[in-house]
Amino acid sequence: MDNYETNSERKVQIISGKTNQTVEFIINDECLAKENYECIGCSNSDYGS
Amino acid sequence: MKKFRKIYININSICNCKCVNCILSEDSRKMHDELSIDEINNLVDSIPQITDNQHYNIAEVSGGEPTLHKHFIEIVKILQSAKTKGHLHKIALLTNGLTASNKAFCSDISQYIDDVVITLYDTNPINHDWFTNVSGSFVDKIAAIDNFLECGVNVHIKLLVIRPSYQRLPEIAEFINQKWGNKVHVAINGTHYTGDAHRNNDVLFIKNQNAKPYIEKALDILIMNKTIVSVFFPLCILDPIYWQYSPRGFKDVIDASLSISPKYKIGKADRLLDEFIHRNDVCESCLLVERCNWPWKRYCEILDEQEIIEAKNNMYKNIIN
Numbered sequence: 001m002d003n004y005e006t007n008s009e010r011k012v013q014i015i016s017g018k019t020n021q022t023v024e025f026i027i028n029d030e031c032l033a034k035e036n037y038e039c040i041g042c043s044n045s046d047y048g049s
Numbered sequence: 050m051k052k053f054r055k056i057y058i059n060i061n062s063i064c065n066c067k068c069v070n071c072i073l074s075e076d077s078r079k080m081h082d083e084l085s086i087d088e089i090n091n092l093v094d095s096i097p098q099i100t101d102n103q104h105y106n107i108a109e110v111s112g113g114e115p116t117l118h119k120h121f122i123e124i125v126k127i128l129q130s131a132k133t134k135g136h137l138h139k140i141a142l143l144t145n146g147l148t149a150s151n152k153a154f155c156s157d158i159s160q161y162i163d164d165v166v167i168t169l170y171d172t173n174p175i176n177h178d179w180f181t182n183v184s185g186s187f188v189d190k191i192a193a194i195d196n197f198l199e200c201g202v203n204v205h206i207k208l209l210v211i212r213p214s215y216q217r218l219p220e221i222a223e224f225i226n227q228k229w230g231n232k233v234h235v236a237i238n239g240t241h242y243t244g245d246a247h248r249n250n251d252v253l254f255i256k257n258q259n260a261k262p263y264i265e266k267a268l269d270i271l272i273m274n275k276t277i278v279s280v281f282f283p284l285c286i287l288d289p290i291y292w293q294y295s296p297r298g299f300k301d302v303i304d305a306s307l308s309i310s311p312k313y314k315i316g317k318a319d320r321l322l323d324e325f326i327h328r329n330d331v332c333e334s335c336l337l338v339e340r341c342n343w344p345w346k347r348y349c350e351i352l353d354e355q356e357i358i359e360a361k362n363n364m365y366k367n368i369i370n
């Protein structure tokens with residue numbers, strides 16, 4: 001996490017089996033929910049069940 | 050720019066549900082461990098000394114069922130005062146929702162918390178209450194979510210990928226859309242097979258591959274409704290169009306976090322990594338390692354690594370660059 005913002009984008013291009021189209025995915029990007037919810041609610045951050 | 054750090058505050062072990070999938074064992078729930086008000090005061094006072102200025106501190110209060118702590122309101126007031134002093138950025142509560150089905154209680158505690166996380170097992174009341182072993186818990190949970198929303202608290206609904214209800218994930222997603230529009234955040238999570246969840250894994254365990262179509266369908270339904278979603282699942286199992294909804298890897302979040310509990314008092318949260326994560330060479334050598342959350346430790350103990358090896362191989366075949 002610490003060096004995250006200074007890192008350059010690491011991307012992967014992969015074919016989606018669902019759409020047959022190429023998806024470009026930024027590996028070191030943030031999840032879409034983070035902007036609104038700051039990592040609350042996901043198991044990776046809440047270890048309760 | 051500052052980043053987020055979690056401070057997990059586990060205040061008690063008792064609970065008013067007996068969920069078949071609880072990550073604690075029945076024995077540890079019976080131990081009645083809890084932090085006293087003095088301990089909480091001292092631990093919260095020590096936060097500024099042991100944290101840095103690079104992070105916002107998000108407190109997550111959990112248990113057991115934290116609202117059953119006899120000093121719960123005082124505890125959240127202490128946290129609120131730490132927030133006023135700038136030592137905490139947000140206060141989140143992990144609850145089963147039963148106590149907050151009472152409107153007056155919910156409104157009292159909502160003054161002191163920003164976010165609440167509630168797990169919904171099913172939207173069929175009988176199926177739901179089978180999980181909790183408490184009749185009426187579904188109705189209470191729904192009332193609690195309504196109450197929290199009315200009080201202006203951010204609501205996070207956690208859905209579990211678990212055998213008795215995984216095929217109903219799309220219906221559960223429809224229910225959430227109809228009931229709350231896109232006013233809630235929905236996170237779909239793999240199950241931790243620890244504690245009672247491990248003891249009951251013969252009825253709870255489901256292979257990731259079998260759950261995949263239902264998870265993806267549920268995500269489609271929620272995304273179509275513009276609901277904010279997250280999915281916490283091994284990425285090689287999911288189609289790449291869903292990867293953008295995966296939070297950053299568990300390890301990164303935990304590395305920066307602290308944990309406060311009756312047993313451990315205050316310390317780095319990284320001991321949780323060994324409890325939950327299946328460290329393995331398949332994932333260590335994967336190009337998604339830093340973003341993916343990997344399979345849970347107990348999942349691989351139950352099933353072995355073969356599923357992940359195959360999923361990773363299939364994923365690599367589709368990579369073009």
Ligand code: SF4
Pocket residue numbers: 283284285286331332333335336337338341342343344357360361
């Ligand atoms: S191989 Fe491991 S790190 Fe790679 S996508 Fe699968 S679960 Fe994630």
